[in-house]
Amino acid sequence: MELGISPWPSSLCSSVLDKLKASARKVRKIGEDDPRRIAHSFKVGLALTAVSFFYYATPLYDGFGVSAIWAVMTVVVVMEYTVGATLSKGLNRAVATLIAGVLGVGAHEVAARSGERGEPIVLGLFVFVLGAASTFSRFVPAIKARYDYGVTIFILTFSLVAVSSFRVEELLQLAHQRLSTVAIGVAICLATSFFVFPVWAGEELHKLVASNLEKLASFLEGLEAECFGEKARQQNMEGKPFLQVHKSVLNSKASEDSLLNFAKWEPRHGRFGCHHPWKQYQKLGALNRHCASSMESLVSFITTFREPMSKNTDPDIAEKIRTSCVEMSSGSAKALRELSTAIRAMTVPHSANGHVAASLAASADLRRALSGGVALSEVTDIAAISFLLAEIVGRTEEIAGSVEELARLAMFKPVEPDCGSAVKPVADDEETTTRVAITIDR
């Protein structure tokens, strides 16, 4: 069949090619988004090859027999993306194997006294009772969170040792070999994890929380520019990108919880000491989500009511509302951005409180202005929007308090307010505060 005569096969071919190209682009993007993923894949390959060569090397093989295959298995299941996750899985596996091995040998000793007919029954009973009890323990939240994998390996090893004991003559040697090979596998994983481009769960958590603060700040900056700015066009808000930016913060609970869980296993690394207050990140994360949830309410308001300002609004009132909203959103945005920068640099935030105070003052000021005999009909929707914005300002205050506590607990370094990049926000801040003070004086 020639090309050109029947267009069907060539178009089919090109559509398949297009799909393949699209998939390749997607896969490439995953690697480009975070090149450490590629590094991790190489690390797993490296650890696997290392453990295989351990198996190929004859003198070692003679020592461990076929059990050496357990080392390969350990590498496949223990090797995880972050150091904390690898440590958690490795220690769970090693300790659970040890305990289950000892108990398994004990169970064999007991069962061996029941005669040839009784032995499988006693062993079966042991396996049933310990299997059921361990499975039930996995429903206990505290065990589920930290030792779930260990419990699985405990059931596995106990069943293996207990069941094998019926057939294998030299049980102690089997238990010893399994333990040694698991230890070798864990050691190879830990070495690769620690020394080849390590990814620390604690550092990831630290960065995630800081980047979530930045997202909240971006939302408020977008809000200021698109809704209250001088050039704001009030129509068709629905497609604006800033309305989406806080959404990923709302869904970050699962990642934060798992990173926190792994961070606790990690030793001192980089700028993070042994007693770094990881728990505080969880509290801060909850406040971030609370703030994002208030933003969600604001978004549904903005997208539902397209004309925030009624046409018969007094121009003075309209201007007053607009400037107050600008002050609230820009003050909170600056505060959040400074808090994020402070977390990244691990320094004490020094101007965030000033920005928060300016937003709070603008919020109280607007409240007072609106209470002064303005007819509700003039301002219904914008009033609701400014109330919601005031709520976000309140959340920002809580976040600032939580970051301060983190800075205190983790002993962040203080920074001289007059040095380097810190100059600009302070200047902004003073200007805002002054302006607000004047407004209040009126």
Next chain:
Amino acid sequence: MELGISPWPSSLCSSVLDKLKASARKVRKIGEDDPRRIAHSFKVGLALTAVSFFYYATPLYDGFGVSAIWAVMTVVVVMEYTVGATLSKGLNRAVATLIAGVLGVGAHEVAARSGERGEPIVLGLFVFVLGAASTFSRFVPAIKARYDYGVTIFILTFSLVAVSSFRVEELLQLAHQRLSTVAIGVAICLATSFFVFPVWAGEELHKLVASNLEKLASFLEGLEAECFGEKARQQNMEGKPFLQVHKSVLNSKASEDSLLNFAKWEPRHGRFGCHHPWKQYQKLGALNRHCASSMESLVSFITTFREPMSKNTDPDIAEKIRTSCVEMSSGSAKALRELSTAIRAMTVPHSANGHVAASLAASADLRRALSGGVALSEVTDIAAISFLLAEIVGRTEEIAGSVEELARLAMFKPVEPDCGSAVKPVADDEETTTRVAITIDR
């Protein structure tokens, strides 16, 4: 040492006893909260014992050799709480073992041609490349969601077969034995999961979504009684239990996603057909969370401003606002409760739309009333609360639409409006609608 002479050991003893008792109570509560957890633990014990006896039975053992231990291992790692999860893990494990076994034998054939010195190098290269590529594929979201376990088992089996091929003479027999024993383990798990007190992920998802709707309804009922009711005391809202009831809805995304993922693997069961629209539950769940997030905003308003009604409010206006808020919250609560009942019974909801319409009418009505020249100073906070409540009414409307779509897609049964328990809400509904109609006419 006698008791009574030195109080120290006895008090130590009793404090340890108290702690043990407290732990025992906790563990007991976990079982009482959901007795199916106990059933699941027994099922795992049962499956493990069944597979051990398979090992003890001599004729079978002679057929499979030491490989029979793989069956024990498969049971430990594949047996999960729901049928869908067990099916997903079992099929992943069986298929991945098959593919990796075939590729492993192929890799051995290629490596065997490289001579005794070249063989381990070629095998090591294969293990490195396939291990790294498979690990990278786990970062692709679509693979991560459904085939993560399969990819792990693929790397594991391929490494085992490839590495063993250097030592084990009869490789084909080893691959065949591993595949057969894994299949036996999976079969035992599936049989236990399907036939002994099965827990279906799909049914769990169905119930979770219905119970989340009930929680949202309880929040609104509490709000009505505590904030707008005749006997409402407006002080000290912070400790009220209804302010917490929507919180678990906010955090239900992870469970819903994982149940959905497992539900897709399940065959027809009970009232759920093969093509049950599981995806629709995800959409409905997102709307529920959106509604709960609006409730969260309302809660922070209620707990911050303790006197929703300013003292200088016109009594007529105050009464108007109160009754409108009662109508909005009670109408939405009734609608949500009816939607939940309809999902549980798998019947078409027939009066929910009426309740939603009543709430929407009350909301529009209040808006109109407040626009009519009321001074903002009189109603600032209550106006904000009623706006937020109006937003919740809007969310309820979306939820009702989504449940209707679910009823259509899943072919829920229609119910005659005049039979049984359905009478009461309809009567309520008509009353509300009439009242609203009169109000609008004014």
